[in-house]
Structure formats: structure tokens, C-alpha cells
Amino acid sequence: xxxxLFVTCLxxxxxxxxxxxxxxxxxxxxxxxxxxxxxxxxxxxxxxNGFHEEAAEMGRRxxxxxxxxxxxxxxxxxxxxxxxxxxPDLLAGDRxxxxxxxxxxxxxxxxxxxxxxxxxxxxxxxxxxPARAVxxxxxxxxxxLQSTEQASALVRGLKEVDYRPLDHLDQCCxxxxxxxxxxxxxxxxxxxxxxxxxxxxxxxxxxSNEAGCTMTMQGTARRHGLNVxxxxxxxxxxxxxxxxxxWP
Amino acid sequence: xxxRKHWFDANVKKALADDALRxxxxxxxxxxxxxxxxxxxxxxxxxxxxxxxxxxxxxxxxHLDGYLDEFVRRFEAAGGRVHFAxxxxxxxxxxxxxxxxxxxxLCAKAKSMTTEETHLNEALEAAGVRAVETDLGEFVVxxxxxxxxxxxxxxxxxxxxxxxxxxxxxxxAEYTEDPEALxxxxxxxxxxxxxxxxxxxxxxxxAIAETGTLCVCTNEGNGRLTMTRPRVHVALMGIEKxxxxxxxxxxxxxxxxxxxxxxxxTVYASLIQGPxxxxxxxxxxxxxxxxxxxxxxxxxxxxxxxxxxCIRCGACLNACPVYRQIGGHAYGSVYPGPIGKLLSPLLNxxxxxxxxxxxxxxxxxxLEVCPVNINIPDVLVHLRRDQVKNxxxxxxxxxxxxxxxxxxxxxxxxxxxxxxxxWFSALPAxxxxxxxxxxxxxxxxxxxxxxxxxxxxxxxxxPLEKASRDSAASQVPMHVxxxxxxxxxxxQRELPPLDPAVIRRVATDADLVSIFCARAxxxxxxxxxxxxxxxxxxxxxxVGRKKVIIEPSLSCRPDVERALAGQAEWLDPQAGDAxxxxxxxxxxxxxxxxxxxxxxxxxxxPDLWRGLSLIPPMxxxxxxxxxxxxxxxxxxxxxxxxxxxxxxTLITGPSKTGxxxxxxxxxxxxxxxxxxxxx
Numbered sequence: 001x002x003x004x005l006f007v008t009c010l011x012x013x014x015x016x017x018x019x020x021x022x023x024x025x026x027x028x029x030x031x032x033x034x035x036x037x038x039x040x041x042x043x044x045x046x047x048x049n050g051f052h053e054e055a056a057e058m059g060r061r062x063x064x065x066x067x068x069x070x071x072x073x074x075x076x077x078x079x080x081x082x083x084x085x086x087x088p089d090l091l092a093g094d095r096x097x098x099x100x101x102x103x104x105x106x107x108x109x110x111x112x113x114x115x116x117x118x119x120x121x122x123x124x125x126x127x128x129x130p131a132r133a134v135x136x137x138x139x140x141x142x143x144x145l146q147s148t149e150q151a152s153a154l155v156r157g158l159k160e161v162d163y164r165p166l167d168h169l170d171q172c173c174x175x176x177x178x179x180x181x182x183x184x185x186x187x188x189x190x191x192x193x194x195x196x197x198x199x200x201x202x203x204x205x206x207x208s209n210e211a212g213c214t215m216t217m218q219g220t221a222r223r224h225g226l227n228v229x230x231x232x233x234x235x236x237x238x239x240x241x242x243x244x245x246x247w248p
Numbered sequence: 249x250x251x252r253k254h255w256f257d258a259n260v261k262k263a264l265a266d267d268a269l270r271x272x273x274x275x276x277x278x279x280x281x282x283x284x285x286x287x288x289x290x291x292x293x294x295x296x297x298x299x300x301x302x303x304x305x306x307x308x309x310x311h312l313d314g315y316l317d318e319f320v321r322r323f324e325a326a327g328g329r330v331h332f333a334x335x336x337x338x339x340x341x342x343x344x345x346x347x348x349x350x351x352x353x354l355c356a357k358a359k360s361m362t363t364e365e366t367h368l369n370e371a372l373e374a375a376g377v378r379a380v381e382t383d384l385g386e387f388v389v390x391x392x393x394x395x396x397x398x399x400x401x402x403x404x405x406x407x408x409x410x411x412x413x414x415x416x417x418x419x420x421a422e423y424t425e426d427p428e429a430l431x432x433x434x435x436x437x438x439x440x441x442x443x444x445x446x447x448x449x450x451x452x453x454x455a456i457a458e459t460g461t462l463c464v465c466t467n468e469g470n471g472r473l474t475m476t477r478p479r480v481h482v483a484l485m486g487i488e489k490x491x492x493x494x495x496x497x498x499x500x501x502x503x504x505x506x507x508x509x510x511x512x513x514t515v516y517a518s519l520i521q522g523p524x525x526x527x528x529x530x531x532x533x534x535x536x537x538x539x540x541x542x543x544x545x546x547x548x549x550x551x552x553x554x555x556x557x558c559i560r561c562g563a564c565l566n567a568c569p570v571y572r573q574i575g576g577h578a579y580g581s582v583y584p585g586p587i588g589k590l591l592s593p594l595l596n597x598x599x600x601x602x603x604x605x606x607x608x609x610x611x612x613x614x615l616e617v618c619p620v621n622i623n624i625p626d627v628l629v630h631l632r633r634d635q636v637k638n639x640x641x642x643x644x645x646x647x648x649x650x651x652x653x654x655x656x657x658x659x660x661x662x663x664x665x666x667x668x669x670x671w672f673s674a675l676p677a678x679x680x681x682x683x684x685x686x687x688x689x690x691x692x693x694x695x696x697x698x699x700x701x702x703x704x705x706x707x708x709x710x711p712l713e714k715a716s717r718d719s720a721a722s723q724v725p726m727h728v729x730x731x732x733x734x735x736x737x738x739x740q741r742e743l744p745p746l747d748p749a750v751i752r753r754v755a756t757d758a759d760l761v762s763i764f765c766a767r768a769x770x771x772x773x774x775x776x777x778x779x780x781x782x783x784x785x786x787x788x789x790x791v792g793r794k795k796v797i798i799e800p801s802l803s804c805r806p807d808v809e810r811a812l813a814g815q816a817e818w819l820d821p822q823a824g825d826a827x828x829x830x831x832x833x834x835x836x837x838x839x840x841x842x843x844x845x846x847x848x849x850x851x852x853x854p855d856l857w858r859g860l861s862l863i864p865p866m867x868x869x870x871x872x873x874x875x876x877x878x879x880x881x882x883x884x885x886x887x888x889x890x891x892x893x894x895x896x897t898l899i900t901g902p903s904k905t906g907x908x909x910x911x912x913x914x915x916x917x918x919x920x921x922x923x924x925x926x927x
Binding site: 007009011012013014015016019020023024033035037038039040041045046047048049050051052054057058061140141143144168170171172174175176177179180181182183184185186187188189190191193215216218219220222223 | 612
């Protein structure tokens with residue numbers, strides 16, 4: 001199966017290890033991975049902040065870049081949501097790109113949904129490290145994509161996993177893109193609640209499959225001296241399968 | 249020039265510094281969300297039910313004039329008077345005129361967000377009419393010269409100590425922090441208002457076009473007293489409150505309080521069909537409805553008409569992570585929280601409320617909990633688009649965005665930006681993390697550390713990864729379609745049929761008596777299963793030596809009187825208020841009962857006093873088993889088939905409030921003890 005990886009700007013720039021884990025994991029499950037080199041941004045920041053002409057322009061680029069791939073997989077729920085929910089609306093009146101936007105939306109998958117719903121991966125035989133308690137934060141866009149169950153099942157379902165559920169799981173971490181820069185104090189109050197909830201679980205690993213959430217929670221945990229590791233679900237699975245040996 | 253208003257920042261700063269406020273809000277909203285989840289779980293087809301609600305509301309909004317005309321025609325036919333108000337000032341002027349024309353001086357007010365929107369109290373006071381808020385929370389707000397901070401739980405920002413201080417200061421009460429005692433202080437004070445008031449003002453939850461009926465949903469009983477005691481009842485509603493059919497209430501009553509407070513239905517749902525009839529013993533002589541535009545027409549005509557679907561349940565406030573941090577007052581408007589971020593700029597002015605659409609992380613939990621599927625995050629994003637178009641976004645932000653977007657649109661500029669960010673971040677960084685950025689960038693590191701861009705972005709690692717061998721392609725699965733995204737059902741513009749498979753929770757062939765008794769107990773009624781022979785002694789056991797009034801028309805009356813002979817003291821309801829306010833117990837029949845919710849349904853008529861199930865502290869209702877219908881759907885479908893009484897009230901449990909710290913207190917203004925005797 002041919003899969004194009006849409007790595008997203010944040011993962012590309014700040015969390016390349018996540019990209020590597022996604023590639024290795026998908027290969028492990030039999031996919032052939034392609035990485036269209038001209039990919040940049042899906043236009044989500046422009047869209048969310050009301051710059052809809054610019055977002056449409058970036059959307060058209062994205063459609064051209066990912067033209068022809070059977071599946072497009074992205075490790076970010078929010079970018080998946082942009083492509084699946086918003087681009088088709090944004091380009092609905094566009095003669096050249098409207099239909100192509102709908103086609104791209106149908107072919108694009110958020111990573112954890114791709115594993116559970118397309119590849120039908122069963123993680124129950126993959127052993128987690130029972131010595132490291134794990135908690136899981138789902139991104140709000142996972143909820144928008146109705147994939148919270150799929151995403152958390154990939155962690156909860158691991159063999160021998162010491163899974164610690166997070167209180168108030170439905171509450172946003174406080175990132176919200178430009179929101180966290182425009183209203184840093186509100187954002188901070190939100191993320192402090194989230195980091196306190198993480199601390200209460202006693203987990204040493206926080207799994208989150210959204211780079212924005214991870215940067216926000218990790219940056220706050222560091223500021224407050226909370227020593228926990230943050231990982232994408234792809235990293236957790238790739239590590240458990242021994243695929244990340246050369247990546248400490 | 250930056251047009252950003254600074255009032256919002258100041259409000260936020262104040263709220264974030266108030267730990268007690270945030271703790272109080274978090275505590276109550278978490279409780280309400282948990283209750284909501286439990287209540288939603290009782291509805292098998294919740295998603296389908298809210299799709300249905302959204303479609304009914306959207307259809308009505310799309311055909312508003314026709315339904316408003318129908319409502320007005322039928323409301324007037326029932327003897328009510330209709331007034332249209334274009335603006336808040338017009339609405340107030342109209343209500344003041346009604347007071348003047350009738351020489352009214354004391355107005356009891358039930359909780360109404362629309363009267364908050366028009367600032368009616370100030371207008372009444374200026375005209376010499378004393379307006380007293382009678383909902384516990386609103387009463388405290390009024391004593392404190394404060395504003396409500398939540399559309400359902402007005403004093404979510406206060407605790408028992410602040411309530412106690414207000415009662416000591418304004419009412420001369422003794423200091424107590426016991427929520428039960430505080431509630432009783434308010435009850436005693438407001439009893440006097442209810443005895444003397446000549447005007448009652450309420451809001452409206454639903455206005456039914458098919459019958460010209462007003463539906464008002466409340467919990468404490470103050471709403472019912474406000475609609476029962478005064479000579480004149482004035483109801484204020486926005487134009488969007490109209491719904492087509494009485495049976496639609498089955499959908500909306502099932503969603504409204506489940507979403508807001510986690511109750512299966514509010515304690516009281518009053519259906520008002522004109523003023524009191526000639527042979528009704530009590531109730532208002534005049535009924536007025538004031539129908540307010542106040543900016544709603546403009547919303548209806550614009551691209552965001554879905555906002556008018558809102559039924560003011562408050563679920564989005566309880567869910568919202570931003571509301572939880574900053575509370576209701578920070579929004580600078582009557583309508584706070586997610587729905588307020590839409591209503592405030594749309595009803596007023598996008599420039600003044602410029603921060604509201606921006607101050608959201610777009611987490612979407614509001615959409616998930618909305619009982620009428622309002623896509624709040626989507627409308628927020630489109631309001632932001634309008635702000636970009638109208639140039640109400642500061643130039644500095646526009647420049648920053650346009651620059652960043654240009655860089656992100658070109659692969660080579662993107663690469664250069666990535667590299668540059670890596671190099672420049674070396675200066676302020678310690679290792680791979682930045683703890684402090686200089687200048688205006690400093691706000692990014694004010695509260696948290698920022699990661700440096702990685703030494704090698706993924707695209708530089710890819711050639712190496714690519715070189716390692718792909719595994720042999722395994723079996724190729726079938727193409728899997730995406731699950732349906734958020735429903736677009738509301739896009740269908742026809743009035744949808746009321747599908748019983750979606751709405752009904754109790755089947756017509758179920759054991760109605762058992763279900764009714766179990767659910768009636770669950771919502772706080774005390775249920776006795778009796779028989780015609782035992783009825784007299786069963787009631788005697790409940791009444792003891794108390795003062796009692798019994799509906800004269802009850803067929804079991806002679807039996808009850810015989811059983812109580814020589815012990816209870818009989819009062820004559822014809823003696824009027826003196827008897828009604830003196831009696832301990834009111835014994836009534838019912839018009840119907842509903843198994844689904846354990847609801848009893850009382851309706852007015854000759855010799856049927858509205859006050860009897862409302863004013864005495866104990867109410868005994870006698871239900872014959874053949875009066876029990878399975879579901880609210882059956883009740884609301886059957887009601888319009890015969891002539892409606894002036895007042896039909898669904899009663900589901902004893903009078904209650906959760907206004908003080910979300911603690912449940914029974915017996916606020918209505919009876920605290922309700923016995924249901926099933927024959």
C-alpha cells in the first residue's frame with residue numbers, strides 16, 4: 001500500500017523523531033512510504049485566524065503536492081482535521097480545486113485512525129514497558145475527528161501497560177495556535193490545570209499525538225520542574241516494537 | 249491603528265488573579281458536566297435527538313415570519329396581548345407602559361436572560377415600579393448590585409459566605425453559612441413579595457406557534473408564583489423562541505435540562521394559554537407577551553442564523569475550558585461563554601467585542617455538548633474572517649500572519665525560515681530549550697519554555713530513512729471510508745417529522761405504573777401505591793394534624809374528609825390568600841402523569857387553584873393509573889387534541905435550587921415535600 005506522509009510543519013521542525021517513528025511503523029505494517037518534498041503547511045493557522053484567502057491558496061498547493069497518492073497520513077489531528085473538514089468547505093466554490101479538495105479529504109487520515117481503522121493494527125500483543133506508567137492526552141481535533149477512542153486504545157491496549165487515565169480528559173491543553181500567543185495568561189491557566197492533572201497520575205510518560213499540545217504541555221512541565229517524558233503514540237509503538245534502536 | 253479593546257485584558261487579569269473564583273467555577277462546572285454525562289446516557293439516541301432539535305430550530309428560524317404570525321394569532325385568540333419591540337429600549341418602554349396603564353407598583357421577576365439583556369430592572373425602577381428578582385441566584389445578584397456570571401447558574405462566582413454577607417447587610421438576617429438556612433431566609437423574604445406583587449415578569453423558553461402557548465421552564469417555583477400571583481403577567485421573549493408544534497416540546501424538554509443541569513426535565517414546565525379564564529379561581533387577569541428583535545433579525549438574515557437555535561441551556565459554558573478560567577464577568581456581556589462569544593458581537597458590535605471571537609483555542613467541546621448542534625468553533629473562525637476583512641485585526645498581527653504565511657507557502661522560503669530559526673534560537677537557548685525570548689517575543693516564553701527547532705528537521709532525515717528498505721507490501725486492505733464528520737443534518741430545511749424511534753424513551757406497552765413509580769421516587773417525589781379503600785387512611789397518615797386544603801372537585805374528597813375527621817384542620821380556599829398562605833398541605837388531582845420522567849401534570853380550571861400545588865409546603869397529588877402516559881412525546885402530542893387550560897404545569901419533583909455552590913436544596917418557593925398517591 002502506498003502512503004504519502006504529510007509530516008506537518010511542527011513535527012518536521014520540532015519533532016522529527018515522530019516523523020521517523022511514523023515512517024518505520026507504517027513500513028513495519030507493510031506500507032510503502034512517500035515523502036513529497038515540496039510539502040509545507042496545510043493552511044490551518046491561516047484558516048483558524050480568519051485569513052481564508054491565504055488558507056485557500058495554501059490548500060491548493062497542498063492538493064497539488066499530494067495529488068495521486070492513495071493514502072495521505074499525518075501524525076497531527078489538527079492538520080488532518082484541516083484537510084478533512086475545512087479544506088473542502090473552503091474550496092467548495094473553486095472550479096479547479098473543489099472536487100480535488102473533497103478527494104484529498106477522503107484519502108487523508110490521522111495517524112492513529114489509519115492504524116486502527118485502515119491497517120486494523122492489534123496492539124494487544126505489543127508489550128509496553130510495565131515499569132513506566134503512561135498517561136494519554138487526546139487532542140481536541142481527535143475529538144473533532146471522532147478518533148479519541150482509536151487514539152487512546154493504541155496506548156491503553158498495549159500488553160502489560162501501566163495506564164493511568166487523565167482527569168478532565170476533555171479539557172483543552174491551552175495551546176490553540178495563535179490563541180496561546182495572543183492570550184498567554186488564559187492559555188497558561190489552562191495548561192497548568194492540564195500539567196497538574198498529569199502530575200496527579202504519577203505517570204512518567206505522557207502520550208499525545210499532536211505536536212502543538214506536546215510543545216505546550218512539555219514547555220510548561222519543564223518550567224515547573226515536572227520531570228515527565230512526552231511522546232507521540234507513533235514513538236511509543238515504534239519503541240515497543242524495537243524499531244527506534246538507533247534513536248535514543 | 250490597533251483597534252483592540254483593552255477592557256477584555258483587564259477583566260481576564262482580574263479573574264485569573266482570583267483563585268477562589270476559579271475554584272468555585274471549576275467545582276460547579278465539573279459537577280454539572282458529570283451530571284450532564286449521566287443524563288445524556290439515559291437517552292439512547294442522543295445524537296439523533298439533537299440533530300432533530302437542530303433541524304426543528306433551524307427550520308423555524310428559516311421560516312420565522314410564518315411561525316411568528318401563527319403564534320401571535322393563536323396567542324391573541326386565547327386572550328393574550330402581543331407587543332413587538334425592535335430594540336431593548338422599546339421592550340422596556342412597552343413593559344413600563346403596561347405597568348403605568350394598570351397602576352402596577354411591585355413587580356416579581358422570574359429569571360430571564362432577555363430581561364438582563366434589556367436591563368429591564370433599571371427601566372422599571374426609573375418608572376417607580378419596584379422590581380424584585382425572585383430566583384435565588386438572581387435575588388443575591390440584585391442584593392449585591394452585581395451581574396449574573398452564568399446564564400443558568402447566576403451566582404456561580406459566589407460562595408455561601410458572600411451570600412450570607414449579602415443577607416446580613418441587605419435583609420438584616422442573622423449570619424449563617426448553611427445553604428439550607430440561607431435558602432429559607434430568601435423564601436421568607438420573597439413570600440411577602442409574592443403576596444403583595446401586582447406584576448409578574450418572566451422570560452419564555454418556547455413559544456408554540458400551533459397553539460399560541462408559552463412554555464416557561466423553572467426549578468425553584470418562583471417562576472410559577474410570578475405567573476400565578478400578580479394581576480398582570482408580562483413575558484419577554486426574543487423572536488427566535490418560537491417553535492412550530494406542541495409535540496416539539498418532547499424533543500426540547502428532553503434536551504434542555506439534561507444539557508444544562510443533568511435533570512431529565514426541569515422541576516416545573518408551565519404551559520400558559522392566555523390569562524385566567526372567567527371561572528378560574530386564581531391566575532393573572534392580563535397576559536402580555538413582548539417579542540424582542542434586539543438585533544436578532546440581522547442574525548437571522550446573515551450567514552450565522554444557526555446561532556439563533558440556542559435554547560440557553562448553559563452546557564457550553566460548563567464545558568468551556570476558557571470560561572472555567574476566566575468566569576462569566578470577563579466577557580463583558582449578559583451572555584458569557586462560548587455562545588456569548590457569538591451572541592455578544594452579533595447582537596451588538598464586532599469591534600467592541602473584538603476579543604471574544606479571538607479568545608478561544610477552538611477546542612470544540614462547546615459543539616460537542618450543544619443540544620442543537622450550533623457549530624460554535626466554525627462561527628468563531630468565520631467571525632475572525634470577518635474581522636480580517638473589516639480590518640478590525642491589528643495591522644501588526646496582519647503583517648506577522650501574512651509574512652509567516654508567505655514563508656509557509658514556498659518550500660525554499662520555508663527551508664530558509666527553518667534554518668534561520670535554528671540558528672537564531674541558539675542565542676537565547678540553554679541546550680535545546682529556550683527559557684526567555686527578548687523583546688515582544690517575550691510573551692511566548694513568559695509562562696513556559698519553548699523547544700528549539702531540531703538540528704535536523706524531518707525532511708533532512710528522510711533521505712536516510714528512504715534508503716532503508718521498504719518491507720514487502722503485505723495484503724492491501726479495502727479502501728476504508730471516513731466516518732461521517734459532524735452532522736450536516738441541520739442543513740435539511742424541511743420541518744422534520746417527530747420520529748418516535750428517536751424521541752421515545754418509554755414504549756407504549758411498557759409497565760407504566762412501575763416505571764412511573766420508580767422514576768417519580770428517583771426525582772424526589774414520595775410515592776404511595778394505594779387503593780380506593782385505603783386512600784383516606786393513607787392520606788390521613790401523611791397529613792396528621794396539619795392544616796389542609798383539598799380540591800373541591802376531587803372525587804375521593806368525601807373519603808379523605810372522613811379519614812381526617814377530627815384531626816386535620818380544614819381551610820376553605822374561597823377564603824383566598826389568607827387560607828392559601830396559611831395551609832400546610834394542598835391536596836390535588838392531576839390531569840395526567842408521565843412514566844418516562846415521573847412527572848405529574850396539573851392543569852387549571854373551575855375550582856382548581858393554581859396556588860394549591862405551589863404555595864403550601866406539602867403537596868399531595870392523587871394519580872389514577874389510567875392517567876399515566878408512557879412518554880413526554882405522548883403527553884405533548886395529546887395535549888393539543890383537547891382544549892388547553894389557561895395553565896398546565898408539568899411537575900417533576902419537589903421545588904429545588906442548586907444556586908449556592910451547586911448544592912441541591914429542596915423546598916425553595918414551591919413545596920419541598922411532594923407525595924404522589926397512585927390509585
